Amino acid sequence: MTTEAFSQLQNLYKRLHDKIESHHPVCQISGKCCRFQEYGHTLFLSQIEADLLVSEGLPPDSIIDDASCPFQVGNICTAREKRPLGCRVYFCDPSYTGVAEQLTEEFLDELKDLHTLHGQNWNYGPLSQHLQNHKSTSENPNERLF
Numbered sequence: 001m002t003t004e005a006f007s008q009l010q011n012l013y014k015r016l017h018d019k020i021e022s023h024h025p026v027c028q029i030s031g032k033c034c035r036f037q038e039y040g041h042t043l044f045l046s047q048i049e050a051d052l053l054v055s056e057g058l059p060p061d062s063i064i065d066d067a068s069c070p071f072q073v074g075n076i077c078t079a080r081e082k083r084p085l086g087c088r089v090y091f092c093d094p095s096y097t098g099v100a101e102q103l104t105e106e107f108l109d110e111l112k113d114l115h116t117l118h119g120q121n122w123n124y125g126p127l128s129q130h131l132q133n134h135k136s137t138s139e140n141p142n143e144r145l146f
């Protein structure tokens with residue numbers, strides 16, 4: 001992915017951040033957002049988001065599965081600046097209920113447009129699938145799963 005696409009994605013994330021901040025959600029740094037299986041959710045992201053997330057590689061000795069995010073160390077996200085939209089909108093704060101869904105829908109349209117602008121097929125799927133694909137293509141650059 002190009003630097004321009006990543007820059008446009010970061011601008012989208014900044015606008016999203018400003019909208020989230022207007023709702024004043026509280027993060028308790030519980031790590032629930034990263035422990036998918038334990039808390040019954042799945043993190044979905046687009047291809048451009050996945051490309052940005054892994055642009056500096058995966059954490060050493062990463063376990064890629066549907067249970068948790070390999071970028072979480074303790075209860076801390078080690079990919080904070082590059083985390084996808086799904087991470088950014090997720091808060092355990094009960095006063096924030098419904099806001100994440102609304103913002104996700106609004107910004108997914110912009111993500112789709114960004115993919116189109118950069119000639120990228122829309123590929124929105126679970127984090128584990130994107131990371132497995134990245135791992136596979138970094139081991140064998142001529143192979144692409146999707």
